[in-house]
Amino acid sequence: xxxxxxxxxxxxxxxxxxxxxxxxxxxxxxxxxxxxxxxxxxxxxxxxxxxxxxxxxxxxxxxxxxxxxxxxxxxxxxxxxxxxxxxxxxxxxxxxxxxxxxxxxxxxxxxxxxxxxxxxxxxxxxxxxxxxxxxxxxxxxxxxxxxxxxxxxxxxxxxxxxxxxxxxxxxxxxxxxxxxxxxxxxxxxxxxxxxxxxxxxxxxxxxxxxxxxxxxxxxxxxxxxxxxxxxxxxxxxxxxxxxxxxxxxxxxxxxxxxxxxxxxxxxxxxxxxxxxxxxxxxxxxxxxxxxxxxxxxxxxxxxxxx
Numbered sequence: 400x401x402x403x404x405x406x407x408x409x410x411x412x413x414x415x416x417x418x419x420x421x422x423x424x425x426x427x428x429x430x431x432x433x434x435x436x437x438x439x440x441x442x443x444x445x446x447x448x449x450x451x452x453x454x455x456x457x458x459x460x461x462x463x464x465x466x467x468x469x470x471x472x473x474x475x476x477x478x479x480x481x482x483x484x485x486x487x488x489x490x491x492x493x494x495x496x497x498x499x500x501x502x503x504x505x506x507x508x509x510x511x512x513x514x515x516x517x518x519x520x521x522x523x524x525x526x527x528x529x530x531x532x533x534x535x536x537x538x539x540x541x542x543x544x545x546x547x548x549x550x551x552x553x554x555x556x557x558x559x560x561x562x563x564x565x566x567x568x569x570x571x572x573x574x575x576x577x578x579x580x581x582x583x584x585x586x587x588x589x590x591x592x593x594x595x596x597x598x599x600x601x602x603x604x605x606x607x608x609x610x611x612x613x614x615x616x617x618x619x620x621x622x623x624x625x626x627x628x629x630x631x632x633x634x635x636x637x638x639x640x641x642x643x644x645x646x647x648x649x650x651x652x653x654x655x656x657x658x659x660x661x662x663x664x665x666x667x668x669x670x671x672x673x674x675x676x677x678x679x680x681x682x683x684x685x686x687x688x689x690x691x692x693x694x695x696x697x698x699x700x701x702x703x704x705x
Contacts, residue, residue, distance in 0.1 A: 472588045579606075
């Protein structure tokens, strides 16, 4: 018991010390003064993963077509805004794409970058709705380990990123990822219109490939920064490398299950991840799942609720 007490006290002291080197600019921004709101929403998300399927077990699924269309296109706009802000502000600030330390000043472009990264963090919390919609539509098989792992970790890890390094090298990965999310939520939004549109969405497989390229670029970028001793926190670079490696492993398995197994095996083995195409974290699902997950009309007999 003494060991546990000492560990908790040491952890608390370390956290108090870490606050002394946190970015003072974001201290009073929404959700940033304490990790408790972020941890609280993450715990509610995990609780819903347990309660939601039990609640829906004896109920008809909600089609939610209109809701999905509005949600997905809203996410397109949000991610486009984030990507646009990061690109314009980083260019105006003269950022280097190879090595860029964090500038904690109140320069207008630096604050603009920090603000865009804060919105990026918020978007990861909004993406919890992906899982909510799956469960309300009784698409329980879509809530895979990759799906949950991505959503839970991204929201928490980016709170840490915004708290201590809302600028510098952080802009690089967020710019790429938000740009990819524009394409993916565009795919989801179009697919939600139903089969008439879905037959033209031949490019879902390539979203998965783009995702996998993103992870390799992230590792290469961070490794290069470490090699050249870039004055950006090394702990953040190592964390990015380790995190990207986990996604490469999970995505390699996902890609194999979805696109490399025999056609007969795909139907029973492949699991989708998010809105019919997995993102960043999530690659494309099989064709059947994409059709079902993005707006296919409900079978007769199902209650039409929106």
